[in-house]
Every structure is written in C-alpha cells, then in structure tokens.
Amino acid sequence: MRRHFPTLVLGLCLSTFAVAAATAPPPAPPPVDPGGGAIPIPPANADNPTADVTSWAEPSQAEPANAADRLSADPVLRGRYLAVAGDCKACHTDVGGAPFAGARPIRTPFGIVYSANITPDARTGIGGWTADEFYRAMHKGVGHGGKRLYSVFPYPYFTHMPRADIDALRAYLGTVPAVSQVKPANRLPFPLNIRFLLRIWNALFFHPGELRPDPAKSEAWNRGAYLVWGPAHCGGCHTPKNFLGADRNKHALQGGRLDNWVAVNLTGDPRQGLAGWDKADIAEYLRSGRNSYAAASGSMQEVIYESTSRMSDADLMAIATYLKDLPPGAPKPGGWAPTEAAMRGGAAIFADACAACHVADGSGVPRFFPPLRGDASLQSKDPTTIVRIILEGSRSLPTPARPTPLAMPAFAWKLDDNEIASVATFVRNAWGNSAPAVPASKVAKLRRRYGGRTGG
Amino acid sequence: MARDGMSRRVALRLGAVLSAAALALPRSAFADTIRRRLPWGPAAADRPERIDARPGYLFFTDAEAAFVEAAVARLIPKDELGPGALETGVPRFIDRQLAGPYGQGDHFYLQAPMPKGVATQGWQMGSPSEVYRLLIPQVNRWAADAYGQAFAALGPDKQDEALKVLEKGDASLKGGVDGKAFFELLLQNTIEGFFADPIYGGNRDMAGWRLIGFPGARYDYRDFVGRHGEAYPLPPVSLSGRREWTGKQS
Numbered sequence: 001m002r003r004h005f006p007t008l009v010l011g012l013c014l015s016t017f018a019v020a021a022a023t024a025p026p027p028a029p030p031p032v033d034p035g036g037g038a039i040p041i042p043p044a045n046a047d048n049p050t051a052d053v054t055s056w057a058e059p060s061q062a063e064p065a066n067a068a069d070r071l072s073a074d075p076v077l078r079g080r081y082l083a084v085a086g087d088c089k090a091c092h093t094d095v096g097g098a099p100f101a102g103a104r105p106i107r108t109p110f111g112i113v114y115s116a117n118i119t120p121d122a123r124t125g126i127g128g129w130t131a132d133e134f135y136r137a138m139h140k141g142v143g144h145g146g147k148r149l150y151s152v153f154p155y156p157y158f159t160h161m162p163r164a165d166i167d168a169l170r171a172y173l174g175t176v177p178a179v180s181q182v183k184p185a186n187r188l189p190f191p192l193n194i195r196f197l198l199r200i201w202n203a204l205f206f207h208p209g210e211l212r213p214d215p216a217k218s219e220a221w222n223r224g225a226y227l228v229w230g231p232a233h234c235g236g237c238h239t240p241k242n243f244l245g246a247d248r249n250k251h252a253l254q255g256g257r258l259d260n261w262v263a264v265n266l267t268g269d270p271r272q273g274l275a276g277w278d279k280a281d282i283a284e285y286l287r288s289g290r291n292s293y294a295a296a297s298g299s300m301q302e303v304i305y306e307s308t309s310r311m312s313d314a315d316l317m318a319i320a321t322y323l324k325d326l327p328p329g330a331p332k333p334g335g336w337a338p339t340e341a342a343m344r345g346g347a348a349i350f351a352d353a354c355a356a357c358h359v360a361d362g363s364g365v366p367r368f369f370p371p372l373r374g375d376a377s378l379q380s381k382d383p384t385t386i387v388r389i390i391l392e393g394s395r396s397l398p399t400p401a402r403p404t405p406l407a408m409p410a411f412a413w414k415l416d417d418n419e420i421a422s423v424a425t426f427v428r429n430a431w432g433n434s435a436p437a438v439p440a441s442k443v444a445k446l447r448r449r450y451g452g453r454t455g456g
Numbered sequence: 457m458a459r460d461g462m463s464r465r466v467a468l469r470l471g472a473v474l475s476a477a478a479l480a481l482p483r484s485a486f487a488d489t490i491r492r493r494l495p496w497g498p499a500a501a502d503r504p505e506r507i508d509a510r511p512g513y514l515f516f517t518d519a520e521a522a523f524v525e526a527a528v529a530r531l532i533p534k535d536e537l538g539p540g541a542l543e544t545g546v547p548r549f550i551d552r553q554l555a556g557p558y559g560q561g562d563h564f565y566l567q568a569p570m571p572k573g574v575a576t577q578g579w580q581m582g583s584p585s586e587v588y589r590l591l592i593p594q595v596n597r598w599a600a601d602a603y604g605q606a607f608a609a610l611g612p613d614k615q616d617e618a619l620k621v622l623e624k625g626d627a628s629l630k631g632g633v634d635g636k637a638f639f640e641l642l643l644q645n646t647i648e649g650f651f652a653d654p655i656y657g658g659n660r661d662m663a664g665w666r667l668i669g670f671p672g673a674r675y676d677y678r679d680f681v682g683r684h685g686e687a688y689p690l691p692p693v694s695l696s697g698r699r700e701w702t703g704k705q706s
Contacts, residue, residue: 409501
C-alpha cells in the first residue's frame with residue numbers, strides 16, 4: 001500500500017487542482033507529513049538500518065534529570081523542561097550533529113523532510129525570529145516569512161500550548177549554542193513540495209487553539225491531557241494517520257506506525273492497549289524504559305531516553321492518569337485462528353530459540369526479558385515490531401534507573417521467512433494471546449531492509 | 457661527540473625495530489576494550505560458516521573416498537542402536553574439513569625447519585589434508601600386501617583386523633609415515649563428524665546426539681533446572697533447527 005501513496009496523493013492533488021483552479025493557482029491537499037505510518041520522531045537508524053546507531057543510548061551520556069525545572073521562576077529553565085517534554089532534540093538534531101541544529105532526515109511515506117535548525121543562529125537558525133513569529137510557528141504552523149510548515153513538525157499538537165509556555169521554550173532555545181547549518185532541501189515529489197497546498201491541508205485537518213482544562217477532571221488528569229496533546233505530542237506516533245498524513249482523531253492514541261515500528265495502542269484496549277498496566281506501571285515505563293510487562297524498543301527508546309526519563313514523577317503520573325482514563329475504543333475482533341502448522345512449527349522454534357530467556361510459558365523475567373504473554377505490541381494487529389525484533393534483535397534502553405542494557409540477538413541469519421512467520425504467529429496466539437497470523441511475505445519484505453548482511 | 461652520535465644511531469635503530477615489531481603484531485593483539493556498553497548492532501551476528509552444499513566430495517579422490525567411507529563405517533558401525541558414521545554423513549564432514557582451513561593445518565605451526573620430533577611433542581606430521589593424501593595410498597598398499605586387496609574391498613572382519621593393526625602401530629607402511637598417528641587422526645575426525653552440528657555435514661538427523669541423549673544447540677535450561685528426576689523432554693536441535701520447525705530438514 002505504501003508504495004502507492006505518492007500516486008494516490010498525486011491523483012488526489014491533481015483532481016482537487018481541477019476544481020480549485022478557478023479561484024486560486026495551485027490547490028490540493030498537500031499531504032506531507034507523518035502519514036499512513038511515519039511520524040515526527042525519526043527512527044534511531046533512519047539512514048543506516050544496520051549500523052549501530054544506538055550510541056545515544058549510553059548511560060554515560062545521560063544528563064542530570066531536570067525535573068525541577070518545570071516549576072522554576074526562570075523561563076529559560078521552564079523552557080528547557082518543555083523542550084525535554086517535547087523531545088525537540090530528537091528531530092532537530094541529526095545523528096552525530098550539534099544539538100538543535102536540525103538537518104535530520106525525517107522519513108515520511110511521502111518523502112524525506114529535513115528538520116529545521118532551531119539554534120539561535122541569525123541566518124540559518126531562528127535567531128532572527130520575533131517572539132510573535134515563534135508563537136505563530138508553534139500555534140499555526142506558519143514559519144518565518146509566512147512559509148507554511150509541514151505537519152511533520154507537530155504544530156497540530158503545539159497549538160494546544162499557551163503563549164507563556166511557548167515564550168518560555170523560545171527563551172530556552174535562545175540559550176543553546178548557535179550553530180550555522182543550512183537545512184538541506186526536502187526530498188518531496190511534486191506537487192507535495194508546493195507549500196501553498198498546506199493551506200488546504202490545514203483547512204481540512206488543523207484545528208488551532210489552546211487546550212482548555214476540563215473542570216470536571218482532576219488537576220493531574222488535566223496536566224496529563226496537556227502533555228499528551230501538547231508538548232509531548234504522543235499522538236504523533238500513537239494515533240493512526242489518514243492517507244494524507246493527518247491524525248484520525250476518531251481513533252486517537254489507538255496505535256499507529258512509524259517507519260516500520262508499531263506505536264502501540266495507548267488506550268485501555270485489553271489486547272493491543274494498556275489495560276493490564278496501572279498508573280505506576282506506565283510511569284515506571286516512561287521513567288526507566290521497562291516495567292514488569294514490557295521493555296521499550298524502536299523509536300520509543302529514544303523518546304524515553306531524551307524525554308520522558310527526564311520528566312518529573314508528577315508529570316509521568318499525570319500522563320498515566322490521563323491515559324488510564326482513555327476509552328478503549330471499539331472492541332477489536334478476537335479469536336484469530338492461525339493454522340495448526342504455523343502454531344506447531346512456531347511452538348518448536350519458540351522452545352528451541354526463545355524460551356531460554358522468555359520462558360516456556362511466555363512469562364519472561366520481568367524487567368529483564370520482556371514477558372510475551374499479554375504484551376500489547378506483540379498483539380498489535382500490525383506485526384511489524386515483532387517481526388523486526390526477531391529479524392534484527394533489540395537492545396533494551398539503559399537509563400539511570402535501569403543502567404544495564406540487555407540485548408536480544410538477531411535471528412535473521414538463523415530463521416528463514418517461514419520460520420519467523422511461524423514463531424511470530426505462535427507468540428501472538430499462545431498463552432491466551434490473540435492476533436492475526438503473520439504471513440511469510442511480510443517477513444520477506446522487512447528482511448530486505450532489516451535483515452542485515454546476515455540474512456538469507 | 458662521537459659517543460652522542462652513536463647513541464642517537466642506536467636510538468634510531470631501536471625505534472625502527474620497535475615500529476616494525478608493532479606493525480608486525482597481528483591485529484588481534486590489540487583487544488577491544490568494552491566499557492559501559494553492551495556491544496550490539498541491529499541484525500549483527502557471527503553466523504557459523506556453512507559447508508559447501510554441493511553434492512559429492514571436494515577434497516577426496518574416488519579412491520580416498522572409498523577408503524574413508526569403508527573405514528568410518530567400521531569405526532562407528534551401524535547397529536541396533538542406530539545409524540553409524542557412514543549413514544550420518546561423516547565422510548562428507550571430513551571431506552569439507554580437509555578442503556577448508558582445518559585441512560590446511562591453520563591450527564598448526566608448519567614452518568620449516570622440521571627436525572624429527574619425539575612422541576611427547578605431539579603432532580609431528582604435516583597438515584591433516586597432507587596426511588590423508590599421503591597415508592591413504594600407503595595403507596591401501598600395505599592392506600594389499602597383507603590381505604590381498606585394497607582396504608575398501610576387504611570384508612568387515614578383515615577391515616576391523618587391519619584397523620587394529622594400524623591402531624597398534626604395527627602396520628608396515630612405507631616412507632617412514634606414522635600409521636598409528638593416522639589412525640588416531642581418522643578416529644578423532646570420525647567422532648567429530650558423528651557429534652558435530654549437522655550444519656557441518658555429519659551427524660545427519662542429529663543421530664549422534666540422539667544416541668547419547670544430547671539436546672543440541674540450546675541456550676540454557678532455566679525452565680527445567682528445578683525439575684529433578686525427570687527426563688529432559690525436548691528433542692535435540694541443530695544450529696539450523698530441527699524437522700519440527702516449519703518444513704526444514706536439519
């Protein structure tokens with residue numbers, strides 16, 4: 001489906017063009033952003049899936065948490081806390097590049113967008129922007145000189161932030177070292193590279209305005225809602241996208257996909273969501289990268305490392321309070337019935353290759369080897385994450401709270417496509433789990449990109 | 457002054473010698489130091505080298521193959537307990553080993569000079585591939601003299617007898633070669649082939665492992681460590697899996 005996006009989008013743009021041509025020059029919904037699967041947060045290894053680019057995840061590099069900044073009288077410190085909560089650094093720092101100097105390639109289903117330099121450099125950064133201009137970018141997605149910004153920059157979330165917070169963020173960004181670095185030109189096909197079209201996208205999907213607290217809810221709930229829908233922009237990954245890359249808010253936070261990682265359902269869905277986690281479990285996961293049910297993998301590791309592990313306990317509990325109050329959405333069909341052959345083969349492979357760590361009954365070793373029984377990511381309808389982890393292995397995130405990174409080895413060299421499909425199908429349907437079977441073709445597709453030199 | 461010049465020259469020479477020595481050190485002499493991180497990369501793996509999967513032999517000539525097939529079939533014969541070395545592919549295992557680094561003696565120091573050693577000095581012959589190539593015709597020649605036919609053509613009883621003579625070092629081989637050492641090498645390689653992982657060509661269907669109840673290439677037994685007095689329930693598994701995995705032959 002993914003490869004058809006550009007054609008589809010092009011077709012739609014052109015047909016809209018025909019309708020709108022009477023009034024304005026080039027029109028059409030310019031869908032350029034996270035779309036169908038991509039998101040604002042780049043994978044740690046966007047450009048070189050086989051390289052060990054997880055060097056950011058070294059405990060020695062961890063800066064002291066700055067949880068206390070949140071309530072500081074100094075706007076710079078408050079802004080620093082917001083920059084952490086928003087994980088600005090993730091997108092606005094290239095791998096190995098200067099912090100906030102941008103130029104990181106962000107893969108979207110529509111093409112590559114490079115992040116902006118948000119250091120105070122006057123020429124290539126945002127040093128020349130006024131406070132009003134900065135607010136307009138955050139609040140309306142309109143940059144310097146009236147240039148429309150692609151929503152890969154999550155202004156549909158930042159619009160919920162009050163002016164005071166945005167000013168504080170600007171105050172902090174004014175203090176980071178200025179770096180002169182020009183952003184490379186985005187690699188988007190025509191007509192997606194016509195920024196004017198973003199006006200139409202905004203008209204369709206963008207609802208500017210600060211988030212208003214709900215007086216019927218607790219302070220913690222409201223703080224959590226603000227973080228989730230504002231700076232932390234959780235839905236950027238965890239909300240599914242429509243074909244133009246906009247959030248499908250009817251399914252808000254019910255799980256999305258980004259560059260071949262599944263962002264799990266954050267609602268109380270009993271299989272794919274967080275029904276089994278209590279508030280403390282959510283906070284522990286965001287703080288340490290692990291809890292007794294799961295260990296973070298994929299892009300979430302970067303979010304935890306750069307952002308949530310440095311937030312205050314109160315804020316993590318606030319996020320948990322809000323998430324635990326989310327309705328689970330329509331019940332998902334269950335009772336998947338994978339073939340007996342896949343389950344039998346998968347059970348044999350699991351016993352021989354997986355059970356040593358994950359234990360025969362899938363209970364794992366909590367906080368060391370993730371339990372597979374009841375896991376949300378594992379039972380997500382989209383099996384991308386589980387297949388990818390079997391192919392290339394995974395390393396758990398070292399955080400100050402959990403400094404020892406445990407690693408799962410790659411199995412791409414050892415298991416063929418059918419075997420990976422079988423064992424993935426098995427773990428998705430054993431011990432009370434239930435999820436659709438994984439076809440070998442799905443494994444073959446992911447192997448081409450993530451199988452490494454050892455595949456085959 | 458002259459003394460100063462001399463010492464400078466000595467220093468320069470010493471420097472040259474030391475840097476040459478440093479260059480000559482194998483890379484492995486500089487070990488990686490790992491601190492504060494677990495080395496890991498996505499999809500990284502030190503996969504075991506697979507043998508050349510083409511049918512037939514790569515190293516053995518027909519005559520050599522006939523000898524090795526006959527000999528291993530007597531060293532670990534097929535019996536009521538299961539298949540023997542021949543049936544489990546041991547000749548192929550030995551062939552692939554002799555065709556590879558092992559056969560070239562990559563584990564031996566093989567530079568001249570080579571004075572005659574004594575028994576306590578261990579292996580005193582050339583590389584394993586040289587030994588097989590040199591010794592098989594000698595053994596066949598001796599068998600023809602002693603029993604009237606090349607080794608492979610003898611009946612099982614005569615083959616057993618010939619192997620016993622060889623093992624004792626009593627076979628009169630020409631050219632000063634060591635029949636006893638060859639027997640030991642052949643026996644060792646046969647056992648290796650019978651019990652090595654099937655990905656290396658022998659131990660077909662993990663028959664060697666089944667014979668002795670070895671569960672194969674498993675990571676650990678945490679699920680079973682507390683279960684005393686019970687037989688381990690899982691069958692052996694190769695590095696490449698087992699039949700019960702999806703449609704794969706081990």
